[in-house]
Structures are given as C-alpha cells and as structure tokens.
Amino acid sequence: MAEVQQEVVVYNALTRNALTRNALTRNALTRNALTRNALTRNALMGNSLTSEALRDPESRELLSFIVSCALPEDEEITVEVGRRSYTFVGELGLASEWGRRNGSCGEKCQEWVSACLLSRVNYLGEHVTISLRGKNEALSSTRKERDKYEAPEATYYGNVFLENQRRFACLAPGETSIPRVCGPSTEDCVVDVVGDCEDVCDGPRHDGSYTDCRDREPLIELPCGTRIFPRGTDSYKASVSVFLE
Template sequence: MVGLIPLIVLAGTGCGEGGEWLEAPLGEAPSALEAGNALNPNALNPNALNPNALNPNGLAVGALSFIALGSQALTAILDPGPNGALSREHLRYAVECALDSSQSFSFGWFDASGVYHDEIYTGVLGLAKSWAGAPLGGEEQRWVSACLAARTNYYRVPVMLSSRGPTKAINKQNTPELFTFTREEGAFWGNIYGSSPALYACHVPENDAASRAALRDCAAGHIDPTTGAIQPCGAIQRLGSCDTYCDPIAPKNGIYHPSCFTDPANRSATMNLQPITVFLQ
C-alpha cells in the first residue's frame, strides 16, 4: 500500500547524515506481535514527551513500515544527532498512542560513533491500531495528535495521567480511574499531521495551581519565574478555559469533553470530535 501517513521530520543545522542503514540489517516493522499479558490499552501511563518533538520543520509521508517509509523520514529517524533523537522520541510516543500492547514497530540505527541501536516501540493505548498495516485517516491523525499533546511535559518528567475521550480505547466509564483521578487538568486536540499542523489545549482555571504543582504545565500554562509571563509548551496553543472551548463533560459518557473547538463563535467550522481530556490525581 502506498504510504500516506506523515512522519515527523525535524530538520536543523549540525545534524549527521542518515547513517549506514543501507549497508546493514535494520529490522522490520511487524503488524502485530504475539499477544500477552502486557499493559492494558486502558491502563494509565507516564507522559514525558519533549515539547520540542512536537515542532515539525518538514513532513514526509510513509506507512508504518520500514520499507514503506520515504527517504526523508528514514533520514530523520536514523539521524545520529539531536534532531534524530527528537524524531525517534516523537515516533515512539506516536506508536504508543496509536497501537495496542500486541503491536510494535522496530528498526535500527547507528550513532555518531558507529554503534548500532535496536529500537522496538510497543503500542499502549490503541487509538489507531490499523496504522500497523494501513495509513492513518484524518480521524486517526487527530486521535494520535491529541494523545501526543496530552503526553507532552514541559519539564520532561513522567506524570501519571488518566487520558479520556469519546472512543472505546480511552473510554474509562466504570473504571477505577474515575475514582482515583478526579481533578481535571484540561483537554488537548488538533492535528499535527495536517497541511497546517496545529495543536490546542484548554485548561480548568480553578485546578491550574494543582496542575502546576504536579509538574503539568502545558494546559495550565508554564509561568516564567522572572517575567511572570505564560511560556509556550512546544507547538501547543493554550486557548483558555475548557468551559469556553469545549462542550461540557457529561458524567454518563465516561467523564470527558465530547468535542472542543478553536473558535467559540464559529463552533461548527472549528469543532474537533477527537479531543483527549486529562485528569490528575
């Protein structure tokens, strides 16, 4: 199948070349591994994605198969420099968001010293399981994008989250998470893989201080200690209160915002039906 999935490519000065990947075996990307008693797709997971990994300087298209990836995408994930590290981090988190625990993507690369590294990225949440064998559609792109935004941490430290949304993979209705993760941080949505990549967040003002204390600043807003100004969290645009930018949470639907929008005055044209609502302990 011709690949249609944008994969992050982070260009920049001082980066190495793509390594010797054509001269050595680099693994493969199986569509699924033998299922085991691994992490449940609904399970909580730590989130510490570097905000810089959300900023694509260029996009290449390719299916989630090493053979099908385009040369630009391969160069990005095989780059031994810092931009390569960001590309691999982005891909790892995207795979964790999209695939479930029975699926994985694997490849190998050489660092600047010529040392070979195996990478095996195993799925977690299962928001777009078909990515293992087919391109991501628009809805799936939005789910993975929202998941990446929700899992981004300004400080790059792991924080346990309850990520919820209107899809089976993260519908937490009747689960213990509803009783242990009760403080709403905010919601995340957008599409980093579209022609105009964009990510958005809303926050819950009365919970901002607690979110910051838990080292979760991307929705609440990171306050610069010198100027007092709110600092951006990578490509995520912080819009305002979730009461303004999302439809209300309905307890019976699993405790999440069913939709969010970037312009409250033009809801129908700017609505996103794939937001992820995050709750903290």
C-alpha cells in the first residue's frame, strides 16, 4: 500500500469551557441549528440563533475547532460579527459533506467531529502539537509522523452535539492519566475515562489507533477473548487516537 503524503499533526488548545459550559447551549451555538444546516457562511449568518451566538468569544473558539475538524484545508468560512470579520479555516476534513450546499451533520458526522474536538481539548488552553489517527481517510498518517509522534496517549469518542453530551476517553497501554486534557486528575476531567483502550475498543490498528470503542468497561472476558459488556453499553464507530512526541 502506498504511503500517504499528508501528515495529520495539529495544535490543540480548545478550552474546556468553550466545549462544555456555554458554546453548545441555548445561550450560544444551538446544537440543532448548527447541525441541521450546512457549515457555510450563508447558513451560519442566515440563522438568527447561530449569528447571535457568534458574538460570544467562546462560541467563536468552539466554531473554529469545529470547522478545523470538519472541513478540508482548502476551505474556510468568513463571517461578520458586529463590525469585525472572523475567518475559520478548515484543516482535517473529517466531515467535508457538512460544508456543502444544503449540507447537514448527522450522527456519523457528529461523532467524527466530536471525537476530534475532544482530542483537542487542553486543560491549560496551551498549544501542544499532537498526532491524530483513526479509521478515517482524513486521519491517515505518514511513517515520518508515526516515528516522530510515537508516544500513545488516549483515544477519544462520543457526541458533544447531544442534549446530554457524551464525552469519553480510554487510556493507551501503560497510561494511568491524561494530564494534557484532564489536568492533575481524571476525577473532574472533561471526558469520562472509561478504562484501558485494549478493554473497551477494538485494535490497535497498524497505526496504533483504536476503533469501535464503548462507553463502559466489560463485565467479564471469556477465555476465548470475547468480552461481555453491561446492558446499555453504547459503541462508537468514530474515534480519534492521539500520539505525542
């Protein structure tokens, strides 16, 4: 298989508050108004809910990361808020269909963008370069990237566009915490750390990423390797694994 040429190395500095406190509430970026319409300038500014929300700096911060995750690097959105213009630049292209005319963001789109957003939260709001990998063409990694960013951190998944946000992470083998995202403790983390990725996900894949992750640890594991999960366990096809230098 031919080696891809594009590296998936990005900055992370999305703050916890921008994701959880205001930006996806009735007072800011109304989730339904956002996902049911195209991720374009006309759709954003033509909807009174989203256009008014963009007066909030935390909403603009969140939108910048949504656009970065969803749209490819050759696309951008410029909006006018008050007397100022703001440009949001695409980068990864995990849900490029959202940016098309009459586009929208269904469950698959929401889960890919959510996994990307969760992976880019930084407890201190600092810029740290990370490598994102997963079962999506947009997350294909180069050998050079894998060699440089070889320290697995965690895998992120969920859906932040639901009324009750679903925010999960599992730990890479040998890890017990995620200081970049959670800070000094996982107890009050922006994500629910549900256990080791080897227990709750399938994989690892050739690039070290995990897929089909669940929101609970298994009840038991049978000798044949089959894991029995509690009733009500949800599984997420979209997940983003992060690697550090």
